[in-house]
Amino acid sequence: MREVFHQSLDDVQGRLVEIAELVTIAITKATTAFATSDVALAEEVIEDDRLIDARAVVLDELAIEILARQQPVARDLRMVVSALRMSASLERMGDMAEHIAQLARYRFPERAIPKGLKSTFTSMGELDVQIATKLADLLRTQDLTIADEIRNLDDDIDELHARVFEKVLSDTWKGEAGATVDATLASRYHERFADHAVSVAKKAVYLATGDWTAEGETSENAV
Amino acid sequence: MREVFHQSLDDVQGRLVEIAELVTIAITKATTAFATSDVALAEEVIEDDRLIDARAVVLDELAIEILARQQPVARDLRMVVSALRMSASLERMGDMAEHIAQLARYRFPERAIPKGLKSTFTSMGELDVQIATKLADLLRTQDLTIADEIRNLDDDIDELHARVFEKVLSDTWKGEAGATVDATLASRYHERFADHAVSVAKKAVYLATGDWTAEGETSENAV
Numbered sequence: 001m002r003e004v005f006h007q008s009l010d011d012v013q014g015r016l017v018e019i020a021e022l023v024t025i026a027i028t029k030a031t032t033a034f035a036t037s038d039v040a041l042a043e044e045v046i047e048d049d050r051l052i053d054a055r056a057v058v059l060d061e062l063a064i065e066i067l068a069r070q071q072p073v074a075r076d077l078r079m080v081v082s083a084l085r086m087s088a089s090l091e092r093m094g095d096m097a098e099h100i101a102q103l104a105r106y107r108f109p110e111r112a113i114p115k116g117l118k119s120t121f122t123s124m125g126e127l128d129v130q131i132a133t134k135l136a137d138l139l140r141t142q143d144l145t146i147a148d149e150i151r152n153l154d155d156d157i158d159e160l161h162a163r164v165f166e167k168v169l170s171d172t173w174k175g176e177a178g179a180t181v182d183a184t185l186a187s188r189y190h191e192r193f194a195d196h197a198v199s200v201a202k203k204a205v206y207l208a209t210g211d212w213t214a215e216g217e218t219s220e221n222a223v
Numbered sequence: 224m225r226e227v228f229h230q231s232l233d234d235v236q237g238r239l240v241e242i243a244e245l246v247t248i249a250i251t252k253a254t255t256a257f258a259t260s261d262v263a264l265a266e267e268v269i270e271d272d273r274l275i276d277a278r279a280v281v282l283d284e285l286a287i288e289i290l291a292r293q294q295p296v297a298r299d300l301r302m303v304v305s306a307l308r309m310s311a312s313l314e315r316m317g318d319m320a321e322h323i324a325q326l327a328r329y330r331f332p333e334r335a336i337p338k339g340l341k342s343t344f345t346s347m348g349e350l351d352v353q354i355a356t357k358l359a360d361l362l363r364t365q366d367l368t369i370a371d372e373i374r375n376l377d378d379d380i381d382e383l384h385a386r387v388f389e390k391v392l393s394d395t396w397k398g399e400a401g402a403t404v405d406a407t408l409a410s411r412y413h414e415r416f417a418d419h420a421v422s423v424a425k426k427a428v429y430l431a432t433g434d435w436t437a438e439g440e441t442s443e444n445a446v
Binding site: 064067068071073074077078081084085088165168169173175177178180181184185188 | 287290291294296297300301304307308311388391392396398400401403404407408411
């Protein structure tokens with residue numbers, strides 16, 4: 001029974017990795033579409049988010065089946081419950097990538113990246129791609145040092161997020177309302193993407209260590 | 224054992240109602256603080272969100288204990304898993320109320336509600352308060368007609384959300400960047416609050432009917 005359980009858990013882990021890889025592709029395409037106003041690429045991201053949602057549903061059903069058939073307790077039970085939560089966070093990361101792609105599509109043929117913030121959003125996009133890549137690695141390898149790397153990258157994102165608002169609220173900001181809206185939403189989506197990744201990384205650490213004491217979401221500010 | 228299970232489930236339901244009531248208080252205070260620039264009230268909402276988070280953690284632990292001790296299967300199992308998900312959505316509703324309060328605090332002593340959008344945000348706030356009130360009623364009474372009312376109120380919120388962007392992107396918009404940022408974020412938080420409520424309401428319907436076929440989150444747009 002233990003062996004069956006661990007086979008099932010390996011299946012869950014494999015599916016979490018798979019979804020994290022799809023999310024990595026989504027955020028890579030989304031930030032490229034946002035930076036280059038590639039509406040076709042944006043449409044791809046928006047279309048492919050359905051796949052991510054569908055994979056998350058399949059994973060959730062698998063986790064529920066494991067609960068029903070194998071009735072895990074204690075640490076095993078928490079592992080399955082954590083998998084359900086990681087699935088939800090990964091699905092939201094896919095949504096954030098989709099939202100960034102939607103911004104590129106709305107603004108087309110104009111550039112979605114507001115003037116004066118190109119380098120900031122390029123860096124945010126690169127950081128989110130790195131975070132997603134590392135998250136898939138963490139889930140695959142269970143090398144827990146990667147969780148700290150993800151936390152550090154999230155700190156960098158938070159700094160850039162604050163910089164976007166400093167810029168937009170400064171006297172030097174010449175952007176029109178549309179540019180201000182885009183900057184506000186795009187920055188928010190990039191920052192939330194990273195927050196969800198940190199939340200998944202934390203749960204991956206519990207899965208590996210069984211230490212639930214540190215459980216909790218990342219602190220999040222309104223702006 | 225069934226009786227013990229149903230006692231536990233009643234406890235879960237009672238705690239969901241309690242959290243929904245705390246969320247109703249939070250959004251009521253938050254929208255008032257936002258409308259009147261009442262920074263003390265905003266601080267209250269921000270402080271009280273810790274209580275909502277703590278109650279959600281207690282509820283999650285209870286649900287996990289039910290899974291461990293009573294090993295529910297089939298519909299009973301889905302009910303407990305749904306409770307975990309409803310808890311997460313209610314916790315996020317509390318976060319959205321906190322974010323609206325944070326906007327009021329950041330802007331203080333100025334008004335957080337941008338000129339020209341006062342009536343729109345007043346209506347959004349009233350709708351979110353109605354939605355939260357009805358959600359607590361739905362969880363308490365399991366009167367499923369309330370779920371449809373919540374869905375309709377969410378449609379009204381979506382219309383107002385779209386109106387905010389029409390206004391901000393129109394030639395008549397005279398707001399400065401700060402006002403545009405506030406309008407963008409506040410509208411987003413109000414809309415997400417309602418989306419989470421619809422998601423909880425759907426799960427409440429499954430809890431009552433056991434019909435999981437319609438499961439799925441509400442569609443959400445980037446702007």
